[in-house]
Amino acid sequence: MASTATATSELAAPAPRRVVPIINPANAVTASRFLTLPFLWWAVDRGYHQWATLFIFTCAILDKVDGLMARVFDCKSAFGELFDAIADGICFGFGLVLVTAYGWAPLGPVSVIVSLGVLNTILRFVYMKRAGRATNYKSYAMERIVAFTAYQIGFATSGMEVRFFYWTFVPIMIITVAYDAKRMLIDPVPPASGARP
Amino acid sequence: MTFLSDSVFRMIVSLLTAGVGGAWVVHELVLMNRLRGANTKDPLVRDQWFGYVIGIAIGVIGVVGTLRFNGVL
Numbered sequence: 001m002a003s004t005a006t007a008t009s010e011l012a013a014p015a016p017r018r019v020v021p022i023i024n025p026a027n028a029v030t031a032s033r034f035l036t037l038p039f040l041w042w043a044v045d046r047g048y049h050q051w052a053t054l055f056i057f058t059c060a061i062l063d064k065v066d067g068l069m070a071r072v073f074d075c076k077s078a079f080g081e082l083f084d085a086i087a088d089g090i091c092f093g094f095g096l097v098l099v100t101a102y103g104w105a106p107l108g109p110v111s112v113i114v115s116l117g118v119l120n121t122i123l124r125f126v127y128m129k130r131a132g133r134a135t136n137y138k139s140y141a142m143e144r145i146v147a148f149t150a151y152q153i154g155f156a157t158s159g160m161e162v163r164f165f166y167w168t169f170v171p172i173m174i175i176t177v178a179y180d181a182k183r184m185l186i187d188p189v190p191p192a193s194g195a196r197p
Numbered sequence: 198m199t200f201l202s203d204s205v206f207r208m209i210v211s212l213l214t215a216g217v218g219g220a221w222v223v224h225e226l227v228l229m230n231r232l233r234g235a236n237t238k239d240p241l242v243r244d245q246w247f248g249y250v251i252g253i254a255i256g257v258i259g260v261v262g263t264l265r266f267n268g269v270l
Contacts, residue, residue, distance in 0.1 A: 050199045050206055057213075140248020148255045151214070158210045161262045168258045176251055187240060 020077040026070035027080055030087050033062045037094055044102050044157070052099075052157035059091050060150035081136065092149045093117065099156035109166040113149070116177045123177075127184035133192060137184050141176040148172075211263050218259025225252040 036059040043052035066084060070076045096114060099105040120142065127137050148169065155165045201209070229249045235242045264270040 046198070048198045050201060053206075053210065054200075138244075140245050141251040144248060144252045144255055151259070154210070154213075155262075158206070160210055160214070161266045164265055165258070165262050168262075172251060172254055172258075179247055183240070183244065190240075 020075050020080070022077075022079060024070075024075035024077075024080070025073045026066045026075050027083055029062055029066040029069050030080070030084050033059050033066075033087050033091050036062070037091060040095060041098060044098055044104065049157055049159060053154055056095055056150065056153045056157055059095070060147075060154075063088065063091075063150070085136070088146050089117070089121070092146065092153065095153035096149065099153055104159075104162070105152070105156040106163055106166050109170045112170050113152075113166075113173055116173050120177050120180065123181055123184045127189070130184075131189045131192075135192075137180065139176070139180050139183075142180060145173055145176050207266075211267060214259050214266075215263035218256040218263070220256075221259070222253050222256035225249040225256065229253075 036055045040052055040055040040059070043049075043055055063084070066080075070080060093114065096105065096110055100107055100110040124137055128135055152165060152169055154160075155162055199206070226249075229246065232242060232246060232249075237243060237246070261270060
């Protein structure tokens, strides 16, 4: 009887929060993505299309590997998610600006894409302010847009239907940012307990 | 400076784009199918639905772009 009571109280007690160190395998992989950027710049500067494609491909693959590492080594953390999002912004933002600066991608659509990316980041801060806590709005559509952005850089480095891919990307991005803006600015913010992961 | 011939490089980027794009469309359709019967008034379900539609659009663009690149369209 006593053991049952003890077991019940143990079940009722909140589980201690596991502290994940900032320096862990997943974050190391995320940080290693930055190492591809100087090589990408070197390849674009020299006009080495194949090498540039290989480096942006490596950067995109590492983006997938860090999530895998977090699951394998059980080191998922809020910081890791934020760091991953920041790394996405820096790596793909840098890549887009780089290929445009060297005339490998059209300036018009890239300006729209980068502007919408900045707007989306601002909206996320507004959402956090509305929520009154550090929270990240999980957008299923924007996750796909980010992956496609990596591809856009690859299309520019490989010279693959560049104008077609960049101009078709613009309406998709506009629709997604408009949908997310409504969700972040107008719709009610879900309570913290029921917040999505 | 190259490490592949133009034709091989062209084939690899085509496979990487059309292959992933096509698989992506199928993947999103499967996920959409799983949402059938879910409460569409739930904002989370609507977000997922919208995300999958965007994913399908991106996948189709990838396949169409690859076909254009190879002179099929």
